[in-house]
Amino acid sequence: MVKDNTINYNMVKNAGGNKSKKMGRKFVSQAHVQRKLRLSEDEDEMYACVSKMLGNGMCYVLGIDNTQRMCIIRNKFRGRSKRHNLLNPGSWVLIGERSWETKKDGTNKYNTCDLLEVYTDSEVAQMKERVNEKWSVFKTIENMNQSKVDEGVLSADDTLGFEIKESVVDLTVVQEINDEMNKEPSVVIVDEDEIDIDDI
Numbered sequence: 001m002v003k004d005n006t007i008n009y010n011m012v013k014n015a016g017g018n019k020s021k022k023m024g025r026k027f028v029s030q031a032h033v034q035r036k037l038r039l040s041e042d043e044d045e046m047y048a049c050v051s052k053m054l055g056n057g058m059c060y061v062l063g064i065d066n067t068q069r070m071c072i073i074r075n076k077f078r079g080r081s082k083r084h085n086l087l088n089p090g091s092w093v094l095i096g097e098r099s100w101e102t103k104k105d106g107t108n109k110y111n112t113c114d115l116l117e118v119y120t121d122s123e124v125a126q127m128k129e130r131v132n133e134k135w136s137v138f139k140t141i142e143n144m145n146q147s148k149v150d151e152g153v154l155s156a157d158d159t160l161g162f163e164i165k166e167s168v169v170d171l172t173v174v175q176e177i178n179d180e181m182n183k184e185p186s187v188v189i190v191d192e193d194e195i196d197i198d199d200i
Contacts (some may be wrong), residue, residue, distance in 0.1 A: 032173070037126055038117045044097045045116065047127070049138040050089050059087060061095055066137050070110040071095055085118040090142050092119040092127070112134055 040046060048061035051068065057078065061071045071093070077085040087093070094117035104111050119127065128135055 037123055037128070037130075038094060039131060040094060042096075043101050045199060046095055046097065047131075047133060048093050048095045049141045050087055050091045050093060050112075051141050053087065061093060061113070062141060063095070063113075064133055064137055064139065067094065068110055069097075069113045071113050073115050074190050077118065087115075087118060089144075092124050092138065093117060094119070 015191045048069070048071070050059050050071075051062045054060065054070075059073065061070050063069055072134050073087065077087070083118045093115055095113040096116050097111070097113050098180040101112060
């Protein structure tokens with residue numbers, strides 16, 4: 001009976017408790033590649049601005065038609081892909097309305113939509129130049145978020161003033177302390193024997 005002495009070598013998976021292992025080399029996207037700007041092409045696609053993060057993969061968005069909707073964050077924008085698609089209140093997004101769903105008109109519930117694209121600041125600037133929409137709808141959310149940021153920052157009037165005063169040491173006090181230290185005898189008497197510390 002002959003045994004096969006082969007060894008199986010498997011590639012090591014980036015696993016473990018370390019935070020850096022979550023982003024293995026094979027999952028990192030090319031950051032220097034500029035992606036194509038995705039614009040609204042379908043009647044169900046519209047531009048929106050995130051107004052509130054709800055958690056559990058959901059957020060409230062304010063559409064370009066000035067209607068509040070509940071946006072579902074798809075798995076494409078979660079997990080490993082969250083790094084380049086981070087959502088915050090005030091982020092500009094492209095959403096897809098669910099035209100096959102029943103509209104919730106007259107109720108307190110919001111219509112549901114899906115997240116299709118998250119825009120960076122440079123893409124927002126490009127969109128403002130290329131697309132003719134009433135972008136002033138999003139100003140209220142941006143101003144609200146800017147005021148929250150400004151609350152945590154000190155203005156020029158709120159700055160604290162510090163003075164550095166040089167500590168002036170009275171040389172006479174230092175001289176007196178040195179004189180007292182030198183006056184004490186440096187002789188210790190142990191068992192009637194005098195030991196001079198300076199000789200040691």
